Amino acid sequence: MNSSETNQKDWWPSPAKLNLFLHILGRYDNGYHQLQSLFQMLDYGDELAFDVTCSAASGTDKERTEGNAPTIRMNIPLKGVPDDDNLIIKAARLLAQKTQCNKSAVISLNKRLPMGGGIGGGSSNAATTLVALNHLWQTGLSEDELSALGLTLGADVPIFVRGLTAFAAGVGEQITPAPQQEHYFLVATPNVHISTADVFTSPDLPRNTPAIRWEDYEFEKTRNDCQQLVVNRYPEVAKLLQWLVHYAPSRMTGTGASVFATFSDYTLAEQVRAKMPDTWQSFVAKGVNRSPLLDKLEQQR
Numbered sequence: 001m002n003s004s005e006t007n008q009k010d011w012w013p014s015p016a017k018l019n020l021f022l023h024i025l026g027r028y029d030n031g032y033h034q035l036q037s038l039f040q041m042l043d044y045g046d047e048l049a050f051d052v053t054c055s056a057a058s059g060t061d062k063e064r065t066e067g068n069a070p071t072i073r074m075n076i077p078l079k080g081v082p083d084d085d086n087l088i089i090k091a092a093r094l095l096a097q098k099t100q101c102n103k104s105a106v107i108s109l110n111k112r113l114p115m116g117g118g119i120g121g122g123s124s125n126a127a128t129t130l131v132a133l134n135h136l137w138q139t140g141l142s143e144d145e146l147s148a149l150g151l152t153l154g155a156d157v158p159i160f161v162r163g164l165t166a167f168a169a170g171v172g173e174q175i176t177p178a179p180q181q182e183h184y185f186l187v188a189t190p191n192v193h194i195s196t197a198d199v200f201t202s203p204d205l206p207r208n209t210p211a212i213r214w215e216d217y218e219f220e221k222t223r224n225d226c227q228q229l230v231v232n233r234y235p236e237v238a239k240l241l242q243w244l245v246h247y248a249p250s251r252m253t254g255t256g257a258s259v260f261a262t263f264s265d266y267t268l269a270e271q272v273r274a275k276m277p278d279t280w281q282s283f284v285a286k287g288v289n290r291s292p293l294l295d296k297l298e299q300q301r
Helices: 003-008 061-065 087-099 121-136 143-151 157-162 196-201 227-233 235-244 266-275 292-300
Strands: 011-027 033-053 072-074 104-110 166-170 174-177 184-189 250-252 259-263 281-288
Touching (some): 011 121, 011 157, 011 292, 087 104, 087 143, 104 121, 121 143, 143 157, 227 250, 235 250, 235 259, 266 281
Parallel strands (some): 072 104
Antiparallel strands (some): 011 033, 166 174, 184 281, 250 259
């Protein structure tokens, strides 16, 4: 996507998140894990733009002959991800189906976040799609309704719909806003792909961490229960963590592979990033208590 095209589009933020900690308390009868986590919103992420038309009748001749169904597609398909498997398209179709909306959308993605990094890229994309199209299509769902819809797409989607740094419990759907002091984070991702399903089905995963009250949260007294398992299986994640911890408190986010280090100063975080080997993809972002997606929505109203 060239810079002039990027500048002309009306972009909606799709921010990254960090799991500042991730505790696994147990397992429900349906196989899902009982979790506790603190989702930290960042001021950096992907961007989405939506070319919305009033009805399928305004599509191309080819689109009009295909059952007159609304056109919902990516402007440029995401490499290696067919539209039918793309959470962005799934979210848009789900919203259209739920609200009986017959409007169309061609969706552009400015992808900055690494895929499969555990920083919420796909879930955030789905949430931004729900929030933006609910506004642009004027489908009128409430935040609670959008969150419930998002939960059917993934456990992390409601966090991004609500857009607040928050303590999460259950499978991630029990959300309590938990404002934090705004730090800067150096986020780095090694070139490895980690399957979330493989991590959560491993017999070596701890599943008996005691519950905590969110009011008692302290970074030093928490951990990521997935981290040791991932470090044992993926030497590159272990190497990255060992490198970062020399400079600042560091931890893996989600099920990996991304790792973050916490700084009180932006300049210091960028200085450490400048020393980082080029083999690791990285960025520096500010932790925010309110998602830039909510700010965008407010501006549009």
